[in-house]
Amino acid sequence: MMCEHVRGALSARLDGEAVPIPVEEIDAHTATCAGCQAWLTSAQRLDRLVRATPAPAPDLTANVLAAVAADRHRRSDEPAGRRQVLRVAVGVLALAQLVSATPALFGAETGAHATREMACFDIALAVGFALAALRPERARALLPIAIVLALCLAVTSAVDVAGGRAAAVHEFGHLAAVVQAAALWALGRGAYRGTPLTTATAAGRG
Secondary structure, rough: HHHHHHHHHHHHHOOOOOOOOHHHHHHHHHHOOHHHHHHHHHHHHHHHHOOOOOOOOOOOOHHHHHHHHHHHHHHHHHOOOHHHHHHHHHHHHHHHHHHHHHHHHOOOOOHHHHEEEEHHHHHHHHHHHHHHOOHHHHHHHHHHHHHHHHHHHHHHHHHHOOOOOOOHHHHHHHHHHHHHHHHHHHHHHHHOOOOOHHHHHHHHHH
């Protein structure tokens, strides 16, 4: 009897399938064949490993909920005054920009087309800042616009002053855009940190 036939029958018996060779012949061959004995030992070991019940995964629900509760408690202890000051600052900057842009839009003395277009842009930006002051969680959406505007104004002002096309004292007004971007960044950062972490969010991160 060939060993490969016996090993096929042994494998079928381990799997609970029908054995094509009489059991007595299989056992008699295995008892006298060292190779088939070693093969059967390895097959039985592998079968036990496959059939072994995996260890249950630890339940981390209690630990996650405790961490969420501790995080909420820590955030509730943080002073809310800083965030409120930032909201007021962004709101004041928005109001100042709106007040300064409105006359250029409707004033008779500054009716140039380019001036009106710039006034429209300033008013739209002021409305965005006002919305960020009312809803701090939306400040991060406006932040890229404010940063790009501040950088562009800073670069163009520096180039114009260096080239003698503008006086430095006249370009100081553009510092307001830098202040706006900084205030909006601080407000958006605080709103992001202060967002409550729900259980669903914690489970999703896991």
